[in-house]
Amino acid sequence: MVGVEASEERVQQVRDQLGLNDPIPVQYARFAARAILLDFGDSFWQKTSSLSLVIDRLPATFRLAAAAFLLAAPIGILLGAAAALRPQTYLDRIINVLSLGGVSMVDFWMALMLIIVFAVQFGWFKTSGYGGFSYMALPTLTLCLSPLGRISQITRSAMLDEMNRPHITVARAKGLAEGRIVFVHALKNAAIPVVTISGDMLSSMLNGAILVETVFAWPGIGYLTLQALQRRDLPLVEATVFVVACMVIVVNLLVDLSYVYLNPRIRFQ
Amino acid sequence: MSDEMTLFPEEQTARSQSASRWLIVRGLMRDPVTFVAVTILALVLFSAIGAELIAPFDPLEQDLKLRNMPPMARALDENDSPVGFPFILGTDPLGRDILSRIIFGARVSLTVGLSSALVSGLIGTLLGIIAGYYRGAADDIIMRLVDIQMSIPVLLLALLVLFALGSGFLNLVVVLAIVRWMAYTRLARGQTLALRNSPFIDAAIAIGNTHTRILFRHIVPNVASPLIILGTLEVATLILSEAGLSFLGFGIQLPQSSWGLMIAGGRQYITSAWWIVAFPGLTIFLTTLSLNLLAATLRAISDPIQRERLLRKGPAPGNSSN
Numbered sequence: 001m002v003g004v005e006a007s008e009e010r011v012q013q014v015r016d017q018l019g020l021n022d023p024i025p026v027q028y029a030r031f032a033a034r035a036i037l038l039d040f041g042d043s044f045w046q047k048t049s050s051l052s053l054v055i056d057r058l059p060a061t062f063r064l065a066a067a068a069f070l071l072a073a074p075i076g077i078l079l080g081a082a083a084a085l086r087p088q089t090y091l092d093r094i095i096n097v098l099s100l101g102g103v104s105m106v107d108f109w110m111a112l113m114l115i116i117v118f119a120v121q122f123g124w125f126k127t128s129g130y131g132g133f134s135y136m137a138l139p140t141l142t143l144c145l146s147p148l149g150r151i152s153q154i155t156r157s158a159m160l161d162e163m164n165r166p167h168i169t170v171a172r173a174k175g176l177a178e179g180r181i182v183f184v185h186a187l188k189n190a191a192i193p194v195v196t197i198s199g200d201m202l203s204s205m206l207n208g209a210i211l212v213e214t215v216f217a218w219p220g221i222g223y224l225t226l227q228a229l230q231r232r233d234l235p236l237v238e239a240t241v242f243v244v245a246c247m248v249i250v251v252n253l254l255v256d257l258s259y260v261y262l263n264p265r266i267r268f269q
Numbered sequence: 270m271s272d273e274m275t276l277f278p279e280e281q282t283a284r285s286q287s288a289s290r291w292l293i294v295r296g297l298m299r300d301p302v303t304f305v306a307v308t309i310l311a312l313v314l315f316s317a318i319g320a321e322l323i324a325p326f327d328p329l330e331q332d333l334k335l336r337n338m339p340p341m342a343r344a345l346d347e348n349d350s351p352v353g354f355p356f357i358l359g360t361d362p363l364g365r366d367i368l369s370r371i372i373f374g375a376r377v378s379l380t381v382g383l384s385s386a387l388v389s390g391l392i393g394t395l396l397g398i399i400a401g402y403y404r405g406a407a408d409d410i411i412m413r414l415v416d417i418q419m420s421i422p423v424l425l426l427a428l429l430v431l432f433a434l435g436s437g438f439l440n441l442v443v444v445l446a447i448v449r450w451m452a453y454t455r456l457a458r459g460q461t462l463a464l465r466n467s468p469f470i471d472a473a474i475a476i477g478n479t480h481t482r483i484l485f486r487h488i489v490p491n492v493a494s495p496l497i498i499l500g501t502l503e504v505a506t507l508i509l510s511e512a513g514l515s516f517l518g519f520g521i522q523l524p525q526s527s528w529g530l531m532i533a534g535g536r537q538y539i540t541s542a543w544w545i546v547a548f549p550g551l552t553i554f555l556t557t558l559s560l561n562l563l564a565a566t567l568r569a570i571s572d573p574i575q576r577e578r579l580l581r582k583g584p585a586p587g588n589s590s591n
Contacts, residue, residue, distance in 0.1 A: 097302060100565065104505060104557035108516050109532055109550030116543050207422050211513050225425065226517060229432050237432070241425065248420045 018044065031238065040242065041235040045228070050239040054221065058243075060130060061220030064213070065205040067136060068143035073198050076148045080155025080194075081187060087160060095152065102149020111142045111215040128217040139216040143209055147201035154197040158190035165189075191262045199255035206251070207244035293570060303566045306559035313556050317375040325354050326366035328373040328526070335364035337542040359544040361534065367544065370526055371552050377527040378553070381438070382508040385445035390500050393450035397457025398488050402465060402480070412458070415451040423448050424513060431519045441520050445507050456499055460492040498567045505560035512553050528553045 015021045022030075034041065043050040076099075083095040118138060119127040126135045162168065163186055171181045210222035217223065221240060228236035297303050316323060338360040343351035358367040400411040418426075430444045464470060464487075473483050512529030514520035521527040528549040535545025 093302070096565070097562070100561045101554075101558055104509070104554060104561050106509060106512060106550050106553045106557070108513060109546065109553065112532070112536065112539055112546050113550070116539050116546070120540050204422055207425060210424055210428070211516065214517065225428070229428055229519075232432075237429070241421075241429070244422065244425060245420060248422070252420070 035238070035242065040239040043228075043233055043236040043239075045231045045233045045236065050233075050236040051243075053236060054224065054239045054243045057219060057221050057224045060218060061206060061209065061213075061222065064136065064139055064143060064209065064218060064220060065202065067140040068147070068205055069198075069202050071140060072144040072147040072201065073151060076151030077155050077187075077194060079148075080152040081159050081182065083152070083156045084159030084163060085182065092156075095156070099149040099152040099156075102145045102147075103153065105145045105149070107142055107146060108211040108215050110145065111138065111212055114138045114142060115215075128215070130217075130219050135216075135218075139212055139218050142216075143205060143212050147198075147205065150197055150201060151194065155190065155194050158193045159186060162186040162190040188262065192259060195255055195258050195262065199251050203248045203251040206247045297566060297570065300566070302562055306562040306566075309555050309559040310563065313375050313379065313552075313559075316372040317379045320373045320376055324366075324369035324372045325357070326369040328365060328369040329524070330365060332364035335360050336362050337538065337545070338364075339542075340544050358548045359542070361531070361545050362538060362542075367531070367548055370531060371528065371549055374526050374528045374531060374549065375552075377438075377521060377525060378508050378511060378529075378556075381442055381445065381511045381521075381527070382504045385442045385449070385507050386500055386504045388442065388446035389448075389450040390453050390496065390503070392446065393453025394457045394489075394492075394496055396450070397454040398461045398484055398492065400454065401458040401461025402484060402488060408458075411454065415454050418448075418451050423510065427510060427514055428517070428519055431514065436514075436519050436522055438521060438525065441511060441514065445510055448510075449503060449507065452503065453496060453499060456495060457492055460495060461488055464488060464491055494571050498564050498571065501560055501564040501567060505557040505564075508553065508560075509557055 012021070020027070031040075038051060040050045042048060043053055046053055079095050079099065083092040086092055115127050115138065118124050124134075125137050129135050168181060168186060171185050176185070207221060209218075209220065210226055212218070213220045213222035214226050221244065225237070225240045225244075227233075228240060298307070335356075338356050340359040341355050341357060342359065343355045356366050356368070358371070360366055361370070396411050400408040426448050427444050430447065431440060434440045434444070470483065470487060473487055478486075511520055511527065512532070515527050515529030516533045518533065521530050523530070531549040532546050535542065535549075538545055
């Protein structure tokens with residue numbers, strides 16, 4: 001903040017101003033007292049309210065997470081269901097290896113490879129920055145791979161359990177169409193673990209996209225977190241962690257509420 | 270013969286048990302996917318142990334004349350004719366051989382992955398079986414801690430702790446152990462809860478075993494196998510986390526090297542020298558994918574019905590519309 005050549009006196013003066021020379025418990029008490037009022041102090045780096053800095057970055061993160069989630073969830077569920085309907089076939093095994101590939105994906109490496117191929121070689125998309133489709137395509141693709149794999153894995157195992165249960169036999173016996181059996185009778189019952197993992201994935205995309213946002217210089221919360229950490233900007237770090245924790249809580253709440261809709265038995269407990 | 274053994278498991282002697290285990294291993298290796306995964310992991314492990322023996326070049330030797338050489342290029346002598354062993358995967362901006370650096374990097378990445386998985390596994394399992402066995406206040410406290418930690422994203426928490434502690438090899442292992450223990454705790458608790466009410470635990474209490482003895486002699490062996498599978502998955506997750514943290518500059522620090530750090534180093538050269546980024550990342554991907562495939566196979570053989578299917582040759586015909 002004061003530059004590398006600043007005198008020791010100047011450094012101490014600034015540290016005093018920022019309260020960084022006080023004992024840790026005192027600093028913590030001051031932080032807690034303010035945090036209750038949603039005041040995290042001004043960012044050392046930008047000199048404005050750190051909470052509003054974080055909130056300014058929310059739309060970018062929401063856009064990216066929503067796009068990646070809308071790509072990952074339907075494809076993941078379809079692949080997982082397809083694998084579960086034909087267990088132990090080549091289709092199942094190919095889907096299994098592909099979805100494990102998604103789970104094992106090194107996302108920041110994938111991001112760089114996609115940039116090399118589609119942005120540098122072909123020039124179809126932009127390498128980095130914030131904007132419309134040509135900016136969003138590559139980060140979205142990178143970000144959706146790991147959730148896609150996980151959702152497909154969980155859907156497969158939940159659907160496998162479900163398809164072997166007696167009510168499916170009954171549904172077949174009374175002559176229901178296979179599509180109706182799969183999508184209404186099996187998939188809805190198998191939905192609870194799928195919704196749980198999808199919620200986890202959504203919250204990890206909302207706040208854990210640090211690597212992908214950094215590689216694509218996407219101005220979201222993840223990129224901001226890294227910038228704050230690199231600049232040792234404590235108030236900004238505190239504000240990001242607070243906002244991230246809030247988003248996790250909201251997503252978890254929505255997931256819990258969806259259980260009530262998906263399984264009416266939970267309502268009466 | 271193997272059919273007989275699985276039909277009457279209680280009649281197995283120690284010898285036929287080890288024989289049937291051998292049959293399972295042989296049967297699994299016939300599965301091409303598992304075979305490839307195990308081979309890759311064996312290669313990585315061998316590289317980590319015997320890096321000095323198999324690396325074609327010194328991973329630290331710099332030569333700016335040889336910077337950013339493409340894969341398969343060779344050094345040139347005075348007459349511009351190629352000499353020496355080729356740089357199979359090319360060289361980096363300081364003229365170091367990428368293959369050799371990947372081989373030596375295996376040591377760092379594997380050590381971080383395995384040791385933090387071991388530490389977090391021990392802590393997490395212990396807390397989990399305590400919570401599941403004693404229930405009550407211990408259970409409440411431990412599980413609330415798990416809930417709190419579950420709500421903070423792993424990478425963010427790891428970054429924060431490294432930010433406070435400073436980066437480096439040892440801190441990295443500690444941090445990764447801290448951020449991943451709760452996965453084991455949840456699993457171990459669930460398994461212990463299921464075991465807690467079974468008759469053999471009641472019997473063990475009735476004949477006067479101490480709780481410690483019951484925990485370690487009766488509970489631990491019975492909850493071990495799902496935890497080992499989880500551990501395999503966790504090593505993959507931890508290798509990925511290490512790579513990500515090192516890439517961001519919060520993990521392994523220079524002059525040490527790891528796969529994640531190699532990718533970070535090549536990032537500014539992606540337009541001119543793609544191989545600097547491509548091969549270390551591919552190594553990480555193949556390693557984690559193999560670990561995930563191995564865990565999937567282990568999970569399948571721990572389930573007797575699935576094991577029978579796997580041991581049959583190839584996938585069974587589809588039973589889509591039965």
